[in-house]
Amino acid sequence: MSISLGKGRPREIGRGIPDATVARLPVYHRVLVSLSEAGVQTVSSEALAAKCGVSSAKFRKDLSYLGSYGTRGVGYDVSYLTYHISRELGSAQPWGVVIVGVGNLGRALISYRGFTSRGFEIVGLVDSHPDVVGESFAASERGNVVQLRVRPLADLEVMVADTKAQIGVIATPADCAQGVCDRLVASGIRSILNFAPVVLDVLPGVEVRKVDLAVELQILAFHEQRRGYDQEASNA
Amino acid sequence: MSISLGKGRPREIGRGIPDATVARLPVYHRVLVSLSEAGVQTVSSEALAAKCGVSSAKFRKDLSYLGSYGTRGVGYDVSYLTYHISRELGSAQPWGVVIVGVGNLGRALISYRGFTSRGFEIVGLVDSHPDVVGESFAASERGNVVQLRVRPLADLEVMVADTKAQIGVIATPADCAQGVCDRLVASGIRSILNFAPVVLDVLPGVEVRKVDLAVELQILAFHEQRRGYDQEASNA
DNA sequence: TTATGTGAAGTCGTTCACAGCC
DNA sequence: GGCTGTGAACGACTTCACATAA
Numbered sequence: 001m002s003i004s005l006g007k008g009r010p011r012e013i014g015r016g017i018p019d020a021t022v023a024r025l026p027v028y029h030r031v032l033v034s035l036s037e038a039g040v041q042t043v044s045s046e047a048l049a050a051k052c053g054v055s056s057a058k059f060r061k062d063l064s065y066l067g068s069y070g071t072r073g074v075g076y077d078v079s080y081l082t083y084h085i086s087r088e089l090g091s092a093q094p095w096g097v098v099i100v101g102v103g104n105l106g107r108a109l110i111s112y113r114g115f116t117s118r119g120f121e122i123v124g125l126v127d128s129h130p131d132v133v134g135e136s137f138a139a140s141e142r143g144n145v146v147q148l149r150v151r152p153l154a155d156l157e158v159m160v161a162d163t164k165a166q167i168g169v170i171a172t173p174a175d176c177a178q179g180v181c182d183r184l185v186a187s188g189i190r191s192i193l194n195f196a197p198v199v200l201d202v203l204p205g206v207e208v209r210k211v212d213l214a215v216e217l218q219i220l221a222f223h224e225q226r227r228g229y230d231q232e233a234s235n236a
Numbered sequence: 237m238s239i240s241l242g243k244g245r246p247r248e249i250g251r252g253i254p255d256a257t258v259a260r261l262p263v264y265h266r267v268l269v270s271l272s273e274a275g276v277q278t279v280s281s282e283a284l285a286a287k288c289g290v291s292s293a294k295f296r297k298d299l300s301y302l303g304s305y306g307t308r309g310v311g312y313d314v315s316y317l318t319y320h321i322s323r324e325l326g327s328a329q330p331w332g333v334v335i336v337g338v339g340n341l342g343r344a345l346i347s348y349r350g351f352t353s354r355g356f357e358i359v360g361l362v363d364s365h366p367d368v369v370g371e372s373f374a375a376s377e378r379g380n381v382v383q384l385r386v387r388p389l390a391d392l393e394v395m396v397a398d399t400k401a402q403i404g405v406i407a408t409p410a411d412c413a414q415g416v417c418d419r420l421v422a423s424g425i426r427s428i429l430n431f432a433p434v435v436l437d438v439l440p441g442v443e444v445r446k447v448d449l450a451v452e453l454q455i456l457a458f459h460e461q462r463r464g465y466d467q468e469a470s471n472a
Numbered sequence: 473t474t475a476t477g478t479g480a481a482g483t484c485g486t487t488c489a490c491a492g493c494c
Numbered sequence: 495g496g497c498t499g500t501g502a503a504c505g506a507c508t509t510c511a512c513a514t515a516a
Binding site: 022051091104191192211215227 | 327341344402427456458
Binding site for chain 2: 473474475476477478
């Protein structure tokens with residue numbers, strides 16, 4: 001599967017999927033699942049790409065990094081392609097997720113049905129606020145609905161170890177995010193999704209993805225403003 | 237400010253800021269504000285870039301699209317640079333935001349302090365659920381804390397008109413997102429932030445940004461899985 | 473001397489256009 | 495004939511390295 005180049009880490013052949021492609025695979029996967037639920041069995045790159053909001057050329061190029069899963073002159077078998085994308089994404093096996101911070105955002109994540117259906121299991125909830133600790137939330141685990149009790153922040157390390165969680169979600173205020181992050185990493189977590197509006201400092205080998213709600217709005221505002229300028233200019 | 241090239245739309249000179257740069261400006265801005273609050277008056281590209289998680293070369297290149305706001309041999313004046321970035325982003329003037337869907341996610345947005353501090357004002361809340369309609373939430377408007385009452389989905393168009401909102405946030409379940417989107421666009425909204433896991437179909441001229449929480453997790457899972465393979469390979 | 477600002481080089485991603493296969 | 499899969503051309507972004515200015 002992988003060949004060594006003699007120096008540095010072994011470099012995979014045929015597995016070097018560009019980041020931009022990886023970022024789109026989940027969308028392809030989601031749309032394929034919805035097509036499957038609608039009873040569609042075969043789909044062309046043109047039709048599928050349109051539903052995903054990308055060009056058909058980009059879609060085919062993306063798939064070419066995974067393999068040849070289509071049939072020329074026909075299109076793609078929906079379930080066959082779904083399987084291969086989900087395999088590539090690793091959503092075949094379930095990933096354990098620990099959520100730190102059970103405020104409104106944490107609750108939104110817990111109640112988000114999309115998680116379980118895409119191979120994620122919330123296996124732990126932690127909060128520092130005494131009022132929240134002890135509260136229970138419904139979450140699904142291996143298909144069954146279970147009640148998850150919020151545990152105190154102090155239990156973070158133990159819980160990660162007990163649940164063998166692989167992914168940590170930081171849904172705390174900004175000022176405690178770095179501390180929580182350090183403790184997640186110390187517990188062995190190497191994949192972190194950060195909602196706090198701070199740049200987290202981590203050791204190499206740990207991957208952090210961030211979602212900053214205000215940043216997205218600011219990008220929208222930038223374009224909105226620019227549109228205003230353009231309109232002014234065209235009125236001249 | 238803009239020159240016409242004879243055919244097509246006029247192309248701006250000196251204003252063609254790359255998307256990748258625009259996406260980073262909010263981060264620079266946020267870090268600058270925090271430096272300012274810490275009493276720092278001058279900062280080098282090296283130091284600032286480190287705090288933003290980017291290379292200093294990238295940072296300087298980004299700034300070069302805005303203008304020359306530094307001093308060679310010295311660095312950048314924090315407040316001067318903050319001003320110019322916020323001006324470019326349009327966060328000098330406040331933007332009106334309407335939130336559709338007041339579930340846990342909508343509430344998380346309402347309670348998110350970062351919005352108001354970065355030039356956004358939540359001016360309207362809409363929900364379709366009778367239990368939620370009529371509830372009040374504290375939001376800040378022009379510095380003052382006001383109570384915002386959730387109005388029924390039917391009032392969406394009227395509310396957008398009344399409040400002159402420029403940005404719409406869709407925090408509804410996936411199945412009503414497209415309908416809400418169409419109504420926002422019909423009301424005159426041209427900037428939409430979509431949290432529902434669907435690809436929205438909009439007319440050209442409308443900008444949609446999407447945040448899909450599960451997609452971010454899936455990208456993490458992809459890399460986590462690949463790490464597993466790599467480890468396996470190195471054990472051979 | 474120090475740190476910015478920026479052409480030039482290099483890398484990455486997208487689009488094109490068509491060969492290859494059904 | 496139709497649609498996939500993909501080299502090649504193109505464009506966007508990043509990194510480099512240094513001229514430039516305080």
